[in-house]
Every structure is written in C-alpha cells, then in structure tokens.
Amino acid sequence: MNLVAPPAARIGAGGLVVDGLEVRRGGQAVLRGVSLAVAPGEVLAIEGESGAGKTTLLRAVAGLLPHSGQVSAAARPALVFQQHALANRLSARGNVLVGTLGRVGFLRATLRLWPAAERALADDCLERVGLAGLGARRADRLSGGQRQRVAIARALAQRAPVLLADEPVASLDPGNAEAVLALIRDLARHEGLAVLLCLHQPALAQRFADRRLRLHEGRLHPP
C-alpha cells in the first residue's frame, strides 16, 4: 500500500481519506493503490507529468470514474475544473446558484425559483471570492481570473467540506494564478475546507500547498 498521510488525529470528520484507490483506463492501470488523506483546513497538491493520472485521481475521488478502493468524505466533494465550465449565458450569480442545485432541486432551478436564502448565499459566496458587485454580469463578460473565482464560488455554494481542483490556474496569467491559489488556500484556512488540487507548476505548489505529493507510475511519492 502507498499510504502518504498526515497524522490521523488531524483528519477530522470534514476531511478526505482515500485508501487503496485503483483505476484502469483504456485497459491500462492508471492508479495502482493510491492512498492519501487531507485534513480540514489543509491543501494537498498533487504534481506529476502529463498523463500521470492527476485528473483520473480527482475524477475517481469525485465518484465520476469506476474504481476500486475506498474514498471517505462527509459529503460529495465540490469540483473546480481548469476550464471553469461556466454557463456563458448565465450571470455570475446564476452560475453560483447552480451549486445549490442539490438542495433546491432541478425543477425549481429550471424555473429559476431560487429561495431567497440561496440567492443571499450566492451573493455571499461571490463576496468571499472577491466578486461582490459582479453578480449580475454575464459569465462570458468576465475575465479568466474572474471566471475561475465564480467557479470557486459555485463550489462554495455547495457547502461541501472537500474541494477538488484540477489545474485550477492553468489558463490564467501568473498574477491571476497566484491570486486564485491564495484564495483557495485562505478558504481552506478560514473555512476548514479540505483541498486536494492538481498543479503542473511545482513552484506554485511549494508556495500555496501545505503538502505536496507526486504521482508517478500510478503511485504517490514525495515531491
């Protein structure tokens, strides 16, 4: 087993524990018994060359890929992707409200009958990511950095205890990349989120993550 974890006492009810994760894609073993743990308030960065299996790891942890092994989290993790995956025609607030779908229900969401409390939460999430006042702006009229902040606000609106972020700054310029990673780190610290993120750039991982691991040949190693 490839167990790389902080002291067990640090993993509270809100953290993430992955044990013996195995995933095959296209007939090949991509993950071969990956185990890790992320405590609430902690940022764990996964590095690795292209094709190492970083996206596969996050998608399996999110329950989006068939796998064997155990994934334990208090609730379904929230996901932030490299390409934001925002609905362009919706406002920033509308995109954040999508994060509340699990509570509000598809029918009310389709009719845009969002409860006042969820609208207030969406505005609060936008404020927490530094976008107060931009709630009404269409997503396709936001900058790349602002769009990634909306994606993070949408994840916050899910109220998930675990945030999975796949190359969240790959499409951003260096200044925006640092600002978004600082935001993710601060949200972990102040709101107790357990954050598992994939990053290409070791220098950024070194600056913004509490711990780093490298995925190589299907297993986790020290960086």
Ligand SMILES: Nc1ncnc2c1ncn2[C@@H]1O[C@H](COP(=O)(O)OP(=O)(O)OP(=O)(O)O)[C@@H](O)[C@H]1O
């Ligand atoms: N849909 C798929 N079907 C079959 N094999 C796949 C599929 N998606 C990815 N793979 C393979 O799984 C392996 C891991 O891919 P993955 O996308 O997880 O790597 P990655 O580390 O995220 O790469 P990158 O940094 O380039 O995004 C690769 O060998 C890839 O070719």
